[in-house]
Amino acid sequence: MTTTTTLSHAKDGEAPVFYLTEEHDHDGHSTVIGFWIFLMSDVLLFCGLFAIYAWLGGHYANGPSPLDDGHGGQLFHLPVVAVNTVIMLASSFICALAMVETRKGNVGPALKWFGLTALFGVAFLYNQVTEYGHMAEIGATYQTSAFLSCFITLIIAHSFHVLTGIVWVAILAVQVLQHGLNPANERRAVCFSMFWNFIDITWVCVFIFVYLMGVLR
Amino acid sequence: MSPDTPPLDPIFGRLTLDAIPYQEPILVVTFAVVALAGIFAVGALTYFRLWGYLWREWITSVDHKRIGIMYIVLAIIMLVRGFADAIMMRLQQAIAFNGSEGYLPAHHYDQIFTAHGVIMIFFVATPLIVGVMNFVIPLQIGARDVSFPYLNNLGFWLTAVAAILVNVSLFVGEFSQGGWVGEPPLTGAEASPGVGVDYYLWALQISGLGTIIGGINLLATIIKMRAPGLTFMKLPIFCWTSLCVNALIVLSFPFLTIAVTLLTLDRLFGTHFFTADFGGNPMAYVNLVWIWGHPEVYILILPALGVYSEVAAVFSGKRLFGYTSMVYATVSITVIGFVVWLHHFFTMGSGASVNGFFGLMTALIAIPTGVKVYNWLFTMYRGRVRFEVPMMWTISFMLTFLLGGLTGVLCSIPAADFQLHNSLFLVGHFHNVAIGAIVFAMMAAIDYWFPKAFGFRLEPFWGKLSVWFWTVGFFVAFLPIYVAGLSGVTRRTRVFDDPSEQNLQILFVIAAIGAFIALLGVVFFLVQLFVSIRNREALRDTTGDPWNARTLEWSTSSPPPEYNFAFTPVVHDVDAWADMKARGYSRPSEGFKPIHMPRNTATGIVASVLLLIFSFAVIWYMWLVAGVSFALLLLVLIGHTFNYNRSFHIPADVVARTESERTRLLAQQG
Ligand code: HEM
Numbered sequence: 001m002t003t004t005t006t007l008s009h010a011k012d013g014e015a016p017v018f019y020l021t022e023e024h025d026h027d028g029h030s031t032v033i034g035f036w037i038f039l040m041s042d043v044l045l046f047c048g049l050f051a052i053y054a055w056l057g058g059h060y061a062n063g064p065s066p067l068d069d070g071h072g073g074q075l076f077h078l079p080v081v082a083v084n085t086v087i088m089l090a091s092s093f094i095c096a097l098a099m100v101e102t103r104k105g106n107v108g109p110a111l112k113w114f115g116l117t118a119l120f121g122v123a124f125l126y127n128q129v130t131e132y133g134h135m136a137e138i139g140a141t142y143q144t145s146a147f148l149s150c151f152i153t154l155i156i157a158h159s160f161h162v163l164t165g166i167v168w169v170a171i172l173a174v175q176v177l178q179h180g181l182n183p184a185n186e187r188r189a190v191c192f193s194m195f196w197n198f199i200d201i202t203w204v205c206v207f208i209f210v211y212l213m214g215v216l217r
Numbered sequence: 218m219s220p221d222t223p224p225l226d227p228i229f230g231r232l233t234l235d236a237i238p239y240q241e242p243i244l245v246v247t248f249a250v251v252a253l254a255g256i257f258a259v260g261a262l263t264y265f266r267l268w269g270y271l272w273r274e275w276i277t278s279v280d281h282k283r284i285g286i287m288y289i290v291l292a293i294i295m296l297v298r299g300f301a302d303a304i305m306m307r308l309q310q311a312i313a314f315n316g317s318e319g320y321l322p323a324h325h326y327d328q329i330f331t332a333h334g335v336i337m338i339f340f341v342a343t344p345l346i347v348g349v350m351n352f353v354i355p356l357q358i359g360a361r362d363v364s365f366p367y368l369n370n371l372g373f374w375l376t377a378v379a380a381i382l383v384n385v386s387l388f389v390g391e392f393s394q395g396g397w398v399g400e401p402p403l404t405g406a407e408a409s410p411g412v413g414v415d416y417y418l419w420a421l422q423i424s425g426l427g428t429i430i431g432g433i434n435l436l437a438t439i440i441k442m443r444a445p446g447l448t449f450m451k452l453p454i455f456c457w458t459s460l461c462v463n464a465l466i467v468l469s470f471p472f473l474t475i476a477v478t479l480l481t482l483d484r485l486f487g488t489h490f491f492t493a494d495f496g497g498n499p500m501a502y503v504n505l506v507w508i509w510g511h512p513e514v515y516i517l518i519l520p521a522l523g524v525y526s527e528v529a530a531v532f533s534g535k536r537l538f539g540y541t542s543m544v545y546a547t548v549s550i551t552v553i554g555f556v557v558w559l560h561h562f563f564t565m566g567s568g569a570s571v572n573g574f575f576g577l578m579t580a581l582i583a584i585p586t587g588v589k590v591y592n593w594l595f596t597m598y599r600g601r602v603r604f605e606v607p608m609m610w611t612i613s614f615m616l617t618f619l620l621g622g623l624t625g626v627l628c629s630i631p632a633a634d635f636q637l638h639n640s641l642f643l644v645g646h647f648h649n650v651a652i653g654a655i656v657f658a659m660m661a662a663i664d665y666w667f668p669k670a671f672g673f674r675l676e677p678f679w680g681k682l683s684v685w686f687w688t689v690g691f692f693v694a695f696l697p698i699y700v701a702g703l704s705g706v707t708r709r710t711r712v713f714d715d716p717s718e719q720n721l722q723i724l725f726v727i728a729a730i731g732a733f734i735a736l737l738g739v740v741f742f743l744v745q746l747f748v749s750i751r752n753r754e755a756l757r758d759t760t761g762d763p764w765n766a767r768t769l770e771w772s773t774s775s776p777p778p779e780y781n782f783a784f785t786p787v788v789h790d791v792d793a794w795a796d797m798k799a800r801g802y803s804r805p806s807e808g809f810k811p812i813h814m815p816r817n818t819a820t821g822i823v824a825s826v827l828l829l830i831f832s833f834a835v836i837w838y839m840w841l842v843a844g845v846s847f848a849l850l851l852l853v854l855i856g857h858t859f860n861y862n863r864s865f866h867i868p869a870d871v872v873a874r875t876e877s878e879r880t881r882l883l884a885q886q887g
């Protein structure tokens with residue numbers, strides 16, 4: 001949008017202004033809002049998954065349940081999950097540091113913090129894979145019950161977002177090395193940080209609604 | 218995939234020669250016709266050396282006007298297919314009485330009603346409204362393009378390849394037999410092990426993706442790219458309805474994505490979301506799909522109501538009556554549209570209070586809708602109504618829609634719906650609105666904006682015939698269907714056993730005649746296009762404003778230059794162009810500046826075709842092909858992000874030349 005001066009209404013007798021005589025390049029003026037709208041629809045995607053979990057999550061079909069994996073243990077290991085939650089939250093904090101440097105235009109420090117963000121993401125995924133690998137070993141799989149179908153889909157959907165974030169930030173790093181922190185790359189960094197925070201918040205929801213409430217239920 | 222199936226072919230998966238239905242004469246003939254038409258088209262394009270032009274100016278174009286037109290062309294082609302299905306069903310039902318089996322086997326008939334529903338909703342109605350929105354919105358808000366031109370192109374191609382996927386299923390394998398919303402357990406792996414449901418799921422998945430992308434794009438466009446001075450309460454009503462529609466798309470399509478994805482998981486990996494055993498619940502799917510599905514019908518209807526608002530104002534020569542109430546009505550419909558989905562399955566047994574709530578909400582929607590109808594009537598009242606073709610569609614709509622709205626309110630009463638649910642009465646109701654509101658609006662829109670898009674008007678004679686035949690055809694085809702429904706005939710029925718004395722067959726014979734009358738409406742529309750293209754010199758519009766219209770798109774030339782507006786307009790009033798005309802706007806003739814525009818890209822079509830190959834491969838369990846095409850798809854999408862050179866400037870002298878050509882044309886007008 002332009003300044004209000006161009007809009008000032010016609011004074012008496014003068015014809016009103018019906019067009020702007022100046023041109024404005026407006027590259028990327030919609031990127032952030034567009035990405036934000038996309039994230040909203042992604043939020044709804046998770047809302048749907050949570051809703052299905054809320055509905056079918058208690059249907060164990062005589063299979064494992066959060067507190068009983070059928071082998072004398074618990075299916076949900078809260079300590080592991082708690083560690084992962086801390087990793088996720090920390091990575092968001094690091095991502096914020098990366099954004100501070102990005103805003104200042106410091107390529108080196110920005111990339112360092114972004115790299116660390118990705119590293120935390122990898123650590124998170126590593127924990128996820130071992131945790132669910134373990135579940136698969138004791139026969140708690142996708143096909144076992146509606147509960148596990150919902151639960152594992154939710155987890156995979158989230159992990160998939162984490163993976164996307166890691167790949168994204170790696171690509172972004174290459175592009176920043178190529179072109180520096182030009183406006184386009186800065187916008188991409190902003191979108192990435194929004195995305196990463198969204199993943200983080202989603203995980204907190206998973207932690208509360210699935211794990212904590214699952215154990216309490 | 219049960220454990221005792223033989224190992225799959227590593228390349229072709231479960232695709233074998235048996236999948237080609239060469240024993241079915243109807244399909245063989247259809248295939249021959251399609252193949253001939255295809256060969257003819259390819260030959261013509263090659264002969265006239267049009268491939269390069271097509272590639273540069275259309276396929277890879279990021280111009281919102283071109284993309285809009287491509288959406289509409291896709292929809293018209295698919296309308297022919299969808300209509301062919303409708304005629305086949307009508308014939309079958311007219312014959313299959315008193316022991317006759319008709320001419321369609323069950324396996325085939327069930328695919329036809331599913332394909333008809335899917336095609337009409339996803340590949341006719343949706344592309345029509347998305348196409349019209351794409352063409353019109355940037356022009357109406359005084360913008361040069363949309364927020365995300367590349368995504369716009371990608372969204373179109375995703376829709377197009379999804380349409381191709383549905384049509385491929387006609388000749389390779391089969392289509393779903395599960396109805397247009399595909400409700401399990403019928404569509405689960407056990408009841409439908411074939412590829413039909415997989416085709417259905419992937420077609421929905423891909424077109425849904427395309428629609429979400431388009432929705433995000435247009436929403437951002439309306440929010441961010443309005444011309445200076447164009448505040449929300451000055452926005453043309455069509456843009457308002459589009460704003461609400463795109464919000465609805467972004468808010469509801471994720472639920473379709475989930476429903477479709479989870480059903481795909483059930484079928485591919487044996488999960489238990491919607492199975493009847495192991496804790497799954499088919500009603501979960503039904504809820505998810507209708508949380509999307511009901512907003513979807515408003516996604517289709519709201520732009521239609523927007524079109525009528527534009528047309529009614531222009532052809533009554535007046536400002537729209539009750540602009541503000543129109544905005545509030547639109548917003549209320551949008552909001553309430555989200556809390557009515559359960560009316561699609563009152564019979565699920567949610568109990569009186571839940572059913573009561575959803576029934577009440579549904580009936581409530583009639584109020585804002587009624588407000589709109591009165592506003593149109595008052596717009597016409599004491600106006601100078603010009604009976605041009607778009608206005609005739611509008612008037613026909615108002616009459617037809619009244620009936621559709623009333624039967625809708627009838628269905629919203631849970632107690633009544635226990636009788637009407639899944640009956641032909643419902644089929645009558647939704648065709649009443651689908652045809653009487655959506656199709657008519659889109660025909661009006663095509664007639665109304667055609668001169669803007671192509672620089673010449675459509676021949677009114679054939680257009681008026683089309684209005685009459687569609688209107689009469691609709692009533693003849695669907696009034697008997699209402700009656701049959703009230704007599705208790707269920708939908709999706711292939712053969713009838715009618716021991717009653719009522720002789721219901723006559724209703725279906727009349728309905729078939731009606732369908733043929735409506736078919737003539739389609740034919741006359743196509744004739745209208747053909748005749749108008751032939752007589753285009755006589756129908757030429759050099760003014761840019763052939764209807765003496767009121768909104769900004771008519772302030773530029775027809776067809777608009779690539780950059781839409783040489784100078785960004787400044788808006789002071791609702792109906793900006795009427796205001797400009799009234800207050801002595803004079804067209805600038807100098808001082809042109811270079812204009813910044815987006816560059817074409819081939820990523821949209823390449824990525825979409827790769828996705829088409831990927832989905833086809835997954836449908837047939839061709840895992841190798843699937844893996845390779847998916848990897849390529851990722852490469853293409855990531856590769857695109859390395860392209861930083863996405864825009865260019867149209868030099869000032871090119872702009873000056875284009876504009877002086879227009880000045881010359883306008884001067885000739887006198
Ligand atoms: C004159 C034109 C049309 C005729 C004659 C026609 C005819 C039919 C018939 C015979 C059926 C099957 C009814 C049954 O279940 O027994 C049907 C279903 C359906 N039609 Fe149409 N139709 C027409 C236009 C449209 C349009 C324009 C739309 C949407 C924009 C549409 C959407 C549907 C849908 C969604 C179904 C339900 C499919 C299902 O049962 O899953 N139809 N139509």
Ligand SMILES: [Cu+2]
Nearest residue numbers: 511558560561
């Ligand atoms: Cu509904």
